[in-house]
Amino acid sequence: MKKTPRTQNIRIYGAALLMRNLVALVQEIDGVRTAEDIEFIHRMRVATRRLRSALPLFGPLIASKQYSTWIKFIRGITRALGEARDADVQIDHISKFLQPLKPPERAGVKRLLLRLQQRRSLMQNDVIKALERFEKSKIVPDMAEKLAPLDIFKDMIEPNEPELLQLAKISIQEKLAAFLDYEPFIHQPERVTELHAMRIAAKRLRYTMEYFAPLYKNELKSNLKVLRTSQELLGDIHDCDVWISFIPVFAEEERRRTQDYFGHTKPFNRILPGLQYYLECRQIDRGNLYGSFVGSWESWQQQGVWINLQITLDEALVEGQNALAAEVELVPEPVDEE
Numbered sequence: 287m288k289k290t291p292r293t294q295n296i297r298i299y300g301a302a303l304l305m306r307n308l309v310a311l312v313q314e315i316d317g318v319r320t321a322e323d324i325e326f327i328h329r330m331r332v333a334t335r336r337l338r339s340a341l342p343l344f345g346p347l348i349a350s351k352q353y354s355t356w357i358k359f360i361r362g363i364t365r366a367l368g369e370a371r372d373a374d375v376q377i378d379h380i381s382k383f384l385q386p387l388k389p390p391e392r393a394g395v396k397r398l399l400l401r402l403q404q405r406r407s408l409m410q411n412d413v414i415k416a417l418e419r420f421e422k423s424k425i426v427p428d429m430a431e432k433l434a435p436l437d438i439f440k441d442m443i444e445p446n447e448p449e450l451l452q453l454a455k456i457s458i459q460e461k462l463a464a465f466l467d468y469e470p471f472i473h474q475p476e477r478v479t480e481l482h483a484m485r486i487a488a489k490r491l492r493y494t495m496e497y498f499a500p501l502y503k504n505e506l507k508s509n510l511k512v513l514r515t516s517q518e519l520l521g522d523i524h525d526c527d528v529w530i531s532f533i534p535v536f537a538e539e540e541r542r543r544t545q546d547y548f549g550h551t552k553p554f555n556r557i558l559p560g561l562q563y564y565l566e567c568r569q570i571d572r573g574n575l576y577g578s579f580v581g582s583w584e585s586w587q588q589q590g591v592w593i594n595l596q597i598t599l600d601e602a603l604v605e606g607q608n609a610l611a612a613e614v615e616l617v618p619e620p621v622d623e624e
Contacts, residue, residue, distance in 0.1 A: 293347060295447040300344025301436035302443075303497055307336045308429055318367070319417060321410055324374040331367040334360050339493045343457060349432045359425045366416030373406040379525075383564065394560020397540065398533075445501045446606040454498035455599040461491040462592065472583055475576050478527045485520035488513060502602055509595045512586055519579040526572035533565040 311333035317326030338360045345353025380399045387395055444450075468484035471477040492513045499505040537558065544554040586592075 293449055295443055295450050296344065296453055297347050298436050298439045299443055299450060300340070301348055301433045302440035303340055304337060304344060304348070304429070305433040305437045307333045307340070308426065308433065311337065312426060315417060315421075319414060321413075324371075324378065327367055327371050327374065327413070331364065331371050334364040334367065335489075336493055338364060339490060340497055343453070343494075343497070348436065349429075352428060352432065356425055356429060359420060359423045363416050363420045366413055370406065370409045370413050373402060373409060375525075377402050377406060383567075387560070390556075391560040391563040394557035394562075395564055396560070397557045398536065398561065398564070401536070401540075446602075446609050448603065448606040448610050451501060451603045451606045454501055455603050457494050458491070458498065458599060459596070461487070461494045462595065465491045466592065472580060475573075478524075481520060482524045482527070485517060485524055488517040488520060492517060502598060504598075506595070506598065509591065509598070512591050515582060516579070516586075519575060519582065523572060523575045523579065526568045526575065529568040530565065530572065533561055533568070537561050 311330055314326045314330035314333065317323060318330050321327070338357055341353050341357050341360070345356065349356070377399065380395065380402060384392065384395045384399055465484065465487040468480055468487060471480035471484065474480075492510065495506050495510055495513065499507075499510065540557060540561075541551055541554045545551050
């Protein structure tokens with residue numbers, strides 16, 4: 287997009303959004319390094335994801351030469367944080383699942399928790415190394431230098447600026463179309479890959495809607511609520527799918543480990559009931575979650591949720607264009623003094 291006087295609002299709006307998430311990222315670095323609370327890495331990961339998602343929208347106008355480099359380094363730290371965060375979530379989930387269990391199921395789930403904790407411990411070195419690389423890249427001060435001169439004008443933004451609303455409409459519609467492309471797979475519970483991809487598309491759509499929500503009278507609250515529910519259900523379904531495929535592999539690894547250590551597999555029989563029980567629970571949960579998602583989707587379709595979102599985007603843009611036209615009409619013509 288070519289820079290013009292009217293795109294200045296887009297630059298300011300984008301700079302304020304990026305700066306907010308850059309600050310959020312920096313605030314979590316020390317906590318991620320010490321790993322005393324799993325929420326530090328969660329918040330930092332979210333901040334990096336939002337930055338990476340927003341940079342293609344606003345980067346070309348704010349820092350046309352640097353923004354692709356920013357994305358590269360942010361993608362690297364996001365990847366390192368993502369693996370650790372996924373492990374943290376799994377450990378938290380298994381810890382809660384383990385608490386009420388008694389023999390014979392307890393031993394197998396306890397072994398699963400132990401292996402997850404061992405794996406997460408090894409990941410921390412990779413996380414720290416990724417943080418060090420990120421800090422050495424000087425991306426944070428480089429971004430701050432570009433964003434700060436624009437960020438200070440954020441309170442002067444005109445929310446009904448047509449070019450800003452046009453960018454919002456195009457961006458949201460693009461992500462909505464990508465999300466709805468997976469609709470044909472909703473009634474096919476065996477399409478694990480497609481349902482997972484739909485979850486990712488839902489996340490990208492939600493981020494984009496949240497970027498531009500302040501431009502709209504209702505801040506897209508009802509649509510965002512639906513989208514969050516959709517993303518959460520699809521995410522929980524994906525978590526079940528991961529466990530369902532992982533447990534048989536884990537069980538075989540433990541069987542082989544037992545064979546190598548003891549020379550036979552009798553001790554493995556002690557943990558097998560717990561692993562089988564957990565797998566069955568995940569399969570039941572998956573069915574229930576899938577049913578909830580399909581039911582919710584059909585309800586949203588009846589309510590016209592996605593059509594109403596399109597209408598909201600169109601109406602806001604028309605109002606912005608009308609306001610601009612009225613503003614131009616009110617500007618007095620120059621007086622010829624001769």
